[in-house]
Amino acid sequence: MTNKPTKLVTLDEYIIQSQNRFPGATGELSQLLRDIGLAAKIISREVNKAGITSLLGVDGSRNIHGESVKKLDLFADQQLISALDRSLITCMVISEENDGIVRLNSQGGKYIVYLDPLDGSSNIDVNVSIGSIFSIYMRQSRFDPNIVESDALQPGIRQVAAGYVLYGSSTIMVYTTGMGVSAFTLDPSIGEFILSDDDFEMPDHGTIYSINEGSYNSWGNGLKKYIKYCQLEDQESGRPYSARYIGSMVADVHRTLVKGGIFIYPSSKRYPEGKLRLMYECNPLSFIIEQAGGVATNGNKRIMEIQPDAIHERTPIYIGSRKNVEEVIRFITEEAEVPV
Numbered sequence: 001m002t003n004k005p006t007k008l009v010t011l012d013e014y015i016i017q018s019q020n021r022f023p024g025a026t027g028e029l030s031q032l033l034r035d036i037g038l039a040a041k042i043i044s045r046e047v048n049k050a051g052i053t054s055l056l057g058v059d060g061s062r063n064i065h066g067e068s069v070k071k072l073d074l075f076a077d078q079q080l081i082s083a084l085d086r087s088l089i090t091c092m093v094i095s096e097e098n099d100g101i102v103r104l105n106s107q108g109g110k111y112i113v114y115l116d117p118l119d120g121s122s123n124i125d126v127n128v129s130i131g132s133i134f135s136i137y138m139r140q141s142r143f144d145p146n147i148v149e150s151d152a153l154q155p156g157i158r159q160v161a162a163g164y165v166l167y168g169s170s171t172i173m174v175y176t177t178g179m180g181v182s183a184f185t186l187d188p189s190i191g192e193f194i195l196s197d198d199d200f201e202m203p204d205h206g207t208i209y210s211i212n213e214g215s216y217n218s219w220g221n222g223l224k225k226y227i228k229y230c231q232l233e234d235q236e237s238g239r240p241y242s243a244r245y246i247g248s249m250v251a252d253v254h255r256t257l258v259k260g261g262i263f264i265y266p267s268s269k270r271y272p273e274g275k276l277r278l279m280y281e282c283n284p285l286s287f288i289i290e291q292a293g294g295v296a297t298n299g300n301k302r303i304m305e306i307q308p309d310a311i312h313e314r315t316p317i318y319i320g321s322r323k324n325v326e327e328v329i330r331f332i333t334e335e336a337e338v339p340v
């Protein structure tokens with residue numbers, strides 16, 4: 001459920017209207033969101049013609065996680081960081097594409113921004129949706145000129161804003177500042193993001209589950225039993241559920257936001273801590289899903305209450321409609337209680 005706008009509102013107009021609801025607002029967060037919107041338009045243009053401008057393919061390097069870096073990853077990283085640097089509001093960026101913190105020109109800037117510049121980049125060469133994810137915090141050491149990494153190690157509940165840009169059949173930007181979730185669709189003919197959905201309320205239960213079943217043999221028994229439960233016939237609960245897995249977290253979570261259901265990336269033999277990154281994939285998407293009425297947990301704890309120890313740390317994640325997440329946690333908990 002969302003409110004469909006009755007008149008044309010651009011992203012910039014919406015941001016200013018939202019800011020005007022807070023008389024004490026300085027306009028800095030609004031400027032930061034506009035900066036991200038501008039970078040998103042530039043990235044969208046390149047993503048949509050990558051095959052022509054030879055931005056496909058790898059650039060030969062590997063990121064901190066040993067994953068081959070696609071050229072578009074670097075382009076997106078550069079565009080987002082330079083957009084944030086221009087407005088002197090952000091003091092530090094942490095990005096999947098950079099091993100350490102990236103100090104910006106304004107060491108006095110009051111915001112810290114986490115970025116996954118191009119999530120799902122393994123899908124770039126096969127024309128499957130990919131996305132940029134951002135997560136914004138207020139720095140804690142407001143008046144210390146030397147920003148340090150520990151300033152960025154804040155739990156997700158301290159995010160002041162978060163969102164993503166999904167480069168798919170259309171380019172959409174979805175974000176929250178803690179006052180609900182809004183979505184904007186890029187109209188390339190005028191180069192503006194136009195409000196397309198306001199105040200998302202996701203379904204309390206959905207009939208889609210999303211997980212990479214290729215890792216089935218490395219899951220715990222509780223999760224295996226849950227997936228089998230999803231596949232059993234039960235008309236009252238809408239089972240068997242449908243299986244959908246795109247392989248880009250932004251796309252899978254956006255579908256979950258709109259249609260309901262659950263997205264799962266559990267811990268496994270290959271990724272004992274989970275594959276997905278807490279600070280620039282799971283926290284921002286959890287903020288969005290919670291603001292729309294959903295739930296996000298690591299199996300034991302609310303994702304946004306995890307105290308990070310490292311800027312690139314990983315976590316398992318079960319995220320989506322409240323009833324679906326409660327279902328899987330029930331299976332995992334019951335199995336954990338089975339005496340060995």
Ligand code: P6P
Pocket residue numbers: 119120121122212247248249250252275276
């Ligand atoms: P797997 C993309 O590389 C990503 O980080 C997420 O966007 C996506 O959900 C996940 O990895 C896919 O991982 O192991 O299923 O290919």
